[in-house]
Amino acid sequence: MRENSNFRTQVKTFYAFLLVCISLLVLLSIVLLMYNSNPNIFTSKKELDIKDYVEVSKEDNYDKIENGIHVRTGFKEGEGLMETVNNCTNCHSAQLVIQNRMNKEQWVETIQWMQETQNLWDLGDNEAIIINYLVTNYPPVKKGRRAVLSPVQWYNLEDE
Amino acid sequence: MSRRKFIKKATLGTLAGLIGADIVFAASMPENYIPIASQEPNLFQLFGKSKEMTVLNSKPWNIEAKAHLLDDKVTPNKAMFLRNNGLLPEKIDVDNWVLTIDGESVKEKKTYSLSELKSKFKHYTYQLTLECGGNGRSEFDPPAKGNQWTIGAVSCANWTGVRLKDVLEDAGIKEDAVYIGYHAIDSHLSRDPNKEPISRGAPMAKALQEETLLAFKMNNDAIPLAHGYPLRLIAGGWPASVSGKWINRISIRNKVHDGTKMTGTAYRVPCKPVAPGEKVKDTDMCIIESMPVKSLITYPKTGAIIKENKKLNIRGHAWAGELEVTQMEYSIDFGATWQKCTIDKPVNRLAWQHFSASISFPQKGYYEIWARAIDSQGVKQPMVLPGWNPKGYLNNACHRIAIKVI
Numbered sequence: 001m002r003e004n005s006n007f008r009t010q011v012k013t014f015y016a017f018l019l020v021c022i023s024l025l026v027l028l029s030i031v032l033l034m035y036n037s038n039p040n041i042f043t044s045k046k047e048l049d050i051k052d053y054v055e056v057s058k059e060d061n062y063d064k065i066e067n068g069i070h071v072r073t074g075f076k077e078g079e080g081l082m083e084t085v086n087n088c089t090n091c092h093s094a095q096l097v098i099q100n101r102m103n104k105e106q107w108v109e110t111i112q113w114m115q116e117t118q119n120l121w122d123l124g125d126n127e128a129i130i131i132n133y134l135v136t137n138y139p140p141v142k143k144g145r146r147a148v149l150s151p152v153q154w155y156n157l158e159d160e
Numbered sequence: 161m162s163r164r165k166f167i168k169k170a171t172l173g174t175l176a177g178l179i180g181a182d183i184v185f186a187a188s189m190p191e192n193y194i195p196i197a198s199q200e201p202n203l204f205q206l207f208g209k210s211k212e213m214t215v216l217n218s219k220p221w222n223i224e225a226k227a228h229l230l231d232d233k234v235t236p237n238k239a240m241f242l243r244n245n246g247l248l249p250e251k252i253d254v255d256n257w258v259l260t261i262d263g264e265s266v267k268e269k270k271t272y273s274l275s276e277l278k279s280k281f282k283h284y285t286y287q288l289t290l291e292c293g294g295n296g297r298s299e300f301d302p303p304a305k306g307n308q309w310t311i312g313a314v315s316c317a318n319w320t321g322v323r324l325k326d327v328l329e330d331a332g333i334k335e336d337a338v339y340i341g342y343h344a345i346d347s348h349l350s351r352d353p354n355k356e357p358i359s360r361g362a363p364m365a366k367a368l369q370e371e372t373l374l375a376f377k378m379n380n381d382a383i384p385l386a387h388g389y390p391l392r393l394i395a396g397g398w399p400a401s402v403s404g405k406w407i408n409r410i411s412i413r414n415k416v417h418d419g420t421k422m423t424g425t426a427y428r429v430p431c432k433p434v435a436p437g438e439k440v441k442d443t444d445m446c447i448i449e450s451m452p453v454k455s456l457i458t459y460p461k462t463g464a465i466i467k468e469n470k471k472l473n474i475r476g477h478a479w480a481g482e483l484e485v486t487q488m489e490y491s492i493d494f495g496a497t498w499q500k501c502t503i504d505k506p507v508n509r510l511a512w513q514h515f516s517a518s519i520s521f522p523q524k525g526y527y528e529i530w531a532r533a534i535d536s537q538g539v540k541q542p543m544v545l546p547g548w549n550p551k552g553y554l555n556n557a558c559h560r561i562a563i564k565v566i
Binding site for chain 1: 217218220299301305462463528543544545557561
């Protein structure tokens with residue numbers, strides 16, 4: 001009787017042990033599979049930012065272009081777009097670039113100023129590509145001493 | 161049996177947890193995350209700003225008002241322009257906030273907690289005009305580098321705090337003191353902790369003015385985070401960059417403060433007039449002090465269509481840096497003739513003043529109403545762009561609105 005019960009306990013223990021082992025194996029393989037498909041899956045939440053989230057999203061193309069505009073930044077489509085996006089939107093928004101109209105010489109000066117004071121890296125061969133993109137797509141506009149008021153949104157003024 | 165159940169459950173639980181990882185992942189999306197496809201930020205949610213404000217730059221945040229949004233006599237937060245050189249502070253520890261007064265010309269380096277500042281010194285409230293030095297930059301030709309402000313980088317709110325003078329004198333000012341320079345906790349765009357986004361200041365004479373405050377309240381409430389909570393230097397009438405936000409240190413210097421954006425072309429203009437586009441040497445640039453005379457028509461909004469024979473009541477504000485506006489005029493014939501507006505006295509020194517006029521139009525047609533303020537030294541706003549300068553500061557050309565009479 002005692003031996004029998006002893007044996008049953010041993011079987012039970014062995015059975016449990018096997019179950020735990022199999023579970024762990026299954027777990028491990030799932031973990032490995034998931035890690036394989038996305039190595040970033042186990043990095044902590046803190047390291048995630050908007051960019052990371054967008055990058056893994058499959059529905060949205062990260063560098064989608066709509067109506068000639070790079071949706072994520074607002075830059076115009078053109079030769080040198082991605083060099084400009086990748087080097088000029090890390091510290092500040094593209095809006096700061098787009099609203100400034102400069103010639104080649106002024107862009108060279110501005111890049112130098114950013115390298116001297118703002119921690120911008122050496123742009124290497126990309127510098128010429130970026131400057132060419134900017135002066136082609138965002139050339140300075142002549143404004144004169146005072147521009148025409150436009151566009152005016154007309155509305156009927158009701159009595160106060 | 162029960163153990164089997166337990167293991168099964170536990171395994172399933174773990175599995176579910178793991179498989180659910182991408183749900184958790186999605187849930188970690190930042191709360192204020194703006195979907196990439198529609199990058200219209202909710203300005204009200206972010207900063208309590210009117211949706212009609214114009215975002216010039218979202219990194220760093222630079223937002224300006226439109227003229228008609230500034231119609232209030234005292235500017236509310238929702239219409240107040242936002243200028244940032246760096247990134248907004250992410251954490252403000254009010255309980256342990258310390259203001260340090262140091263520098264070559266302080267008699268004794270001293271520190272104050274916020275509660276010490278508030279309890280030790282008398283409180284004052286002033287309505288103070290703050291205008292960005294680059295307000296109006298967008299009009300310069302050749303274009304000037306930087307945020308392309310049009311007309312809305314000006315505000316006049318009520319600021320409450322202690323006089324900077326009282327705090328500096330408590331620490332002790334040496335006789336050789338020349339300038340004060342501020343330091344703050346905002347971070348550089350590159351996130352380099354050794355770089356300050358901006359560290360400007362003012363000569364002792366401005367620092368010791370009665371209206372120069374270390375403010376902890378704006379319009380009787382705690383200062384909004386984006387405007388410098390919990391402590392902001394306020395120096396009305398000077399480029400708003402002198403009014404440093406998130407202040408934790410003020411240095412009394414024995415020379416002109418040499419912090420970030422005190423040198424080069426930043427907040428400096430050619431000491432002598434230059435031709436548009438001319439190169440100017442660093443040594444020929446002078447720091448901007450008082451802002452020039454200027455005005456804004458805040459009612460009606462540009463584009464108003466009115467009926468013939470109807471009078472049009474206009475109103476707005478005028479200011480003149482350190483000075484007062486003594487006369488205000490408007491023209492409906494492109495400056496050929498000017499008529500007087502009524503102009504109020506400022507509620508205190510360095511506050512903007514309110515003007516109004518009632519206009520009759522001689523016949524149907526397209527008109528522009530031009531406004532021109534004249535300061536206590538007889539200096540008027542120019543109708544065309546004032547002197548060009550490399551960074552496009554100090555554009556105080558007349559403001560104008562379009563009107564149609566039908």
